Amino acid sequence: MFSDDLRGDEQQLHNIAASVSSERIERDIRKLVSFGTRHTLSETESDTRGIGAARRWIKAEFERISAKCGGCLEVRFQSDVVEGEKRIPDATEVVSVIAVQKGQTDPGRYVVMSGDIDSRVSDVMDAVSDAPGANDNASGVAGALEAARVLTQYQFHGSVVYAALAGEEQGLFGGKIMARKAKEDGWRVKAVLNNDMIGNISGINGVTNNTTARLFSEGTRKTETAEEARIRRFTGGEVDSPSRNLARYIDQIADRYIPNLNTMMIYRLDRFGRGGHHRPFNDEGFAAIRIMETNEHYDRQHQDLRTENGTEYGDTLSGVDFDYAAKLTALNAVSLASMAWAPGPPSNVEIKGAVKPSTTLSWAPVRDSEKELIRGYRIYWRYTDQPQWQFSRYVGNVKEFTLENVVIDNYFFGVASVAKNGLESPVVFPGAAGSFGE
Incomplete structure (x- = not known):
């Protein structure tokens, strides 16, 4: 899927992959864990605990990154008030952090990398108990921060967005707000890479593997009309949605630029009975996929911190492999750079x-x-x-x-x-x- 006669930018892509730091990712994950809980309904006034402190730190970190590149990032909170929902019954401001690196020649074309700020324990409404969320999903937010550090050393034709989205565990609200806003503002979003759990290598299935990752992508587009479905029945396209071809692109990036990483293209929107922040973008018609670890460990997801019968439960730092998180972050960074340096996908094909x-x-x-x-x-x-x-x-x-x-x-x-x-x-x-x- 790539030309054989690449010149300087191919070496730049290799340089980008090599520049991602597992040490910086570890530092960011540890900092996010230090806020105790990042539950969407948690404390907002404290400087040291809760979702408010976490999002202010993330925004400040993006601003520090921007300062080093001469103000190349537009950093802002993005929010809306949500209420009357099963998991957000009372009026709550859901606040994400968005950092935009504007393109030099085609700033209206966007590629996005996202991770989720919030964390939770067994009871999805428990906003008080410690919920470290080291892998789910401090790893994804740390990846977005690190990608910004690396990619802001370059200039691109299209715009690159780094997003720390809130409200995922309560109903994908940060993604819904951002996707809706992007559509209202006329953003030509060509790719959303949602990173949700990119740090665990040891699964509950007994497998430990740091050389594979999964790419989840929808088949037929949710926004498809009845007439478009009728045409597709005769011409095909069930496995060729823009999201599916985005996944193929990322798969080829992994083969070409990321050592010792094979990606599995999963022909499914997400895992059974579960969801992620790429889905709201799919709902608006944008190409969006989920990038994540291959072997999940369910004892470390959505669990109260405890030990029962010798088994430790909870999403703690011990369950994160920082080198692996760096590898998947590099996959994101190279993919974003490649798409932002390339022209946009053809239209009206x-x-x-x-x-x-x-x-x-x-x-x-x-x-x-x-x-x-x-x-x-x-x-x-x-x-x-x-x-x-x-x-x-x-x-x-x-x-x-x-x-x-x-x-x-x-x-x-x-x-x-x-x-x-x-x-x-x-x-x-x-x-x-x-x-x-x-």
Whole structure:
């Protein structure tokens, strides 16, 4: 899924991966744990305990990062009042922290990395008891902070957003607020990488493994209309949503840039009966996936701190492998950089070729802001039972191309934008089923 003739930016991507520090991630996780509990309904006035102290520290940390790059981050709280919900019955301000690194040539195009601020114990309404949340999800927030430290040393064509979202355990409210706001503000969000538990390597299944990670992605888009579903029934696209092709892109990034890391593409929105902060972005029609550890340990999730029959329960620092958290953070950072340096995914991708020996794909020209960035386009195709793109052809800076003697019935197809530096966008499957939006 990437050109073979990458020049300087490929080395930059390797440099980004190598710059992620497990020591800094450990420091941030320890600091987040020190607030005792980060429950959404917990203390907000204390400087040392509760969700209020945690979010103020996160904001201050993003501001420190911004100061080192000459103010390159726009750092702010993002909030709304939630009430009348099962897990937030009384009026509560749900406050997230957002840091935006504006793109140099196409600032209206965004890629996002998120983690969750809040933590919990066995009783989801217990806002008082200690809930360290070391892995779930101080690891994700620490990853977003570290990605910001590394990526703010560079400038990108598109904008990069680092988000510490609140209210996840109470109903994904931070993500709902951010996704709704992004849509209202006209953000062209092309990718959301939600990091929820990226620090545990030893599962309740007895497996210890620090070389794999999971990528969860939805199949068909939630925003699909009845007419779009009818068309998809005949043309395909069930496994080619923008989120699914975003996952394929991240999978290829892992293979190319992250040593000793294999990603599992899970063809499912999330784990059985569970949810994460990528889902609100999917609900608004954005491409969004969940990145997380492969082997979960349920004794360390959503548990009161205790020992029973020799078994320790609770999400404490002992359950976090900081080197592994750094590895998954590097995967995020390289993926964000690659997409922000590349052009946006092609729009209005269409396909034709019924009862013909060849297949023709077409797409819209790039925005004016990307004309100096674009080199051309690459067409991809694969057998319909294959998980990854198998074949490709660079076709130049054109708006239509015919693959001679490649029969439309036998393959799935897609198109990626290619920058002058060789970096590519995620692949776009033709039609509404695969669209990343305008």
